[in-house]
Amino acid sequence: MxxxxxxxxxxxxxxxxxxxxxxxxxxxxxxxxxxxxxxxxxxxxxxxxxxxxxxxxxxxxxxxxxxxxxxxxxxxxxxxxxxxxxxxxxxxxxxxxxxxxxxxxxxxxxxxxxxxRQPLCIGVDVEQFMSASTADETADMLMGAGEQAYLRILPLDFAHAATLLFSLKESLYKALWPVLHQPMDFHQAALIAVDFAQNRATLRLEHGFNAPFQKGVCCRQRF
Structure with a gap:
């Protein structure tokens, strides 16, 4: 894309x-x-x-x-x-x-x-960048400890990384809604990889939903 x-x-x-x-x-x-x-x-x-x-x-x-x-x-x-x-x-x-x-x-x-028109789950999101204070204040709500540690070693400041994470999760939840028809919590998916050269990211489901979206399933995303 x-x-x-x-x-x-x-x-x-x-x-x-x-x-x-x-x-x-x-x-x-x-x-x-x-x-x-x-x-x-x-x-x-x-x-x-x-x-x-x-x-x-x-x-x-x-x-x-x-x-x-x-x-x-x-x-x-x-x-x-x-x-x-x-x-x-x-x-x-x-x-x-x-x-x-x-x-x-x-x-x-x-x-x-x-x-x-492919049989895919698709979601998209666009966001303003968070301020540093907003990123710090909402970090526990948006991500687990492992994600926070991962975001802090990425080659961009934490506020921009947190905004990216928020947008990726929003996109994922929107993609899955037509199949699941149930709300998702931010902690029910975790960011496990970001490739800035290819503008790609991978989120892993941390919660089991209806098949085929079981716990451990990895979802590919672009940004």
Whole structure:
């Protein structure tokens, strides 16, 4: 998987600054948007009206919703699903077209989407870097003692390493949710390897779930 460089068409509003995807499988797409140029009227104009639960949400949340739905529509159009609108199931998980496995995430003016038509579990996450104090304060919640020791010998500061770990675990949990349909604790998976040359990481399940996700199973990830 390589970083997205193929540009997608942009609506003429100034709200969406860029939309790009790559041609790999799994596919990765990324969108950047400007909160200053968000307007509720865009949702109706683009045929992506805000759901009732977001009508009174803060502007940032409404903007994230619209930007993420537009990216989902743009990517699915590339795969032949014209005018696709992403909705949520009763458990709030996204409902993708039949045969598509995909995942969305957004943070600070950025939306990312990973998708495949292979029978894979796929999850994606994007995060702001934690501050040093946040990383220290949340370390025990996010990781075990062995992971903390491992992160402190990696060639980047602990706050950035902790952010990477958090994002990897969030991605894993999102990938497994469609299969498991049960919440996961941060300590139910552990980081055991990071390869910065290949931008790859491996997490091992520390808890036994439904087959095939038993304790000891290793899950490969990219960052």
């Amino acid at each position: 390589h970083y997205p460089k193929i540009s997608l068409p942009l609506p003429a509003s100034g709200f969406i600054v860029s939309q790009q995807l790559n041609d790999s499988d799994p596919l990765l797409a990324i969108s950047h948007f400007s909160l200053d140029h968000y307007d509720d009227a865009l949702a109706d104009a683009w045929g992506l009206p805000l759901p009732a639960r977001l009508q009174q949400a803060v502007k940032k949340r409404r903007a994230e919703y619209l930007a993420s739905r537009l990216l989902a529509r743009s990517v699915m159009a590339e795969w032949g699903f014209a005018h696709f609108t992403l909705h949520n199931a009763a458990d709030r998980s996204p409902v993708w077209p039949a045969g598509v496995q995909a995942s969305l995430s957004h943070s600070s003016g950025t939306v990312v989407l990973a998708a495949t």
